[in-house]
Amino acid sequence: MARLRQERAVRTREKIVLAAASVFEERGFARASISEILARAGVTKGALYFHFPSKEALAQGVMAAQGDALELPGGTAGLQNLIDLTLYLAGALQRDPLFRAGVRLAVEQAAFGMRDTTPYQLWIEAFGVQLVAAKERGEMWPHVEPERIARLLVGAYSGIQLLSKFYTDRADLPERVAEMWRCLLPGIAVPGMVAHLRIDEPLAALSSVPEGGLRPAPVPAGGEPVS
Numbered sequence: 001m002a003r004l005r006q007e008r009a010v011r012t013r014e015k016i017v018l019a020a021a022s023v024f025e026e027r028g029f030a031r032a033s034i035s036e037i038l039a040r041a042g043v044t045k046g047a048l049y050f051h052f053p054s055k056e057a058l059a060q061g062v063m064a065a066q067g068d069a070l071e072l073p074g075g076t077a078g079l080q081n082l083i084d085l086t087l088y089l090a091g092a093l094q095r096d097p098l099f100r101a102g103v104r105l106a107v108e109q110a111a112f113g114m115r116d117t118t119p120y121q122l123w124i125e126a127f128g129v130q131l132v133a134a135k136e137r138g139e140m141w142p143h144v145e146p147e148r149i150a151r152l153l154v155g156a157y158s159g160i161q162l163l164s165k166f167y168t169d170r171a172d173l174p175e176r177v178a179e180m181w182r183c184l185l186p187g188i189a190v191p192g193m194v195a196h197l198r199i200d201e202p203l204a205a206l207s208s209v210p211e212g213g214l215r216p217a218p219v220p221a222g223g224e225p226v227s
Contacts, residue, residue, distance in 0.1 A: 066102020077133035
């Protein structure tokens with residue numbers, strides 16, 4: 001009986017988070033209402049407040065859960081895998097409401113009294129894994145520092161997705177990400193590597209992110225040296 005109650009509580013929490021994500025993504029934090037979230041989730045106010053004592057806590061829960069809807073591309077870590085990852089994320093931002101809501105709330109979080117760098121730091125670390133592997137494989141210039149490039153990438157990507165949201169509701173986001181790489185790669189990748197990297201070819205994963213999302217997969221590390 002206790003296990004059934006626990007499973008029911010987990011399902012209820014997931015329903016609340018997904019409903020809140022859809023409302024936050026559409027309206028933003030300030031205009032989102034608890035009553036609309038309750039209606040979409042199909043739960044009572046008591047059930048919601050059992051899991052989230054305030055609207056701010058609910059927003060934080062959506063931010064924390066944004067990565068739960070992603071299955072990151074596998075493959076050998078390095079520059080191509082990093083490019084593939086950023087293109088995959090562009091597709092996820094077009095299709096996955098939980099990821100979109102988490103990104104929007106991370107940008108708006110000052111409106112509800114938060115200053116949480118965790119969502120950005122997680123992506124800095126994920127990108128950094130790929131860049132460290134790329135340097136070990138001889139894909140990047142010796143003077144390039146992976147941590148600095150990872151921070152630059154996350155900042156640039158955040159701005160690019162915002163511009164794409166404003167201009168085309170992210171319809172052109174993959175093209176904008178490809179443009180970012182065309183500008184960045186000559187400064188970090190060795191000349192012989194740039195010509196072999198796929199930037200413009202769409203990934204199958206971009207058109208296969210379901211509305212409910214997928215479970216996260218670890219970003220691989222390491223790799224064989226480039227011949």
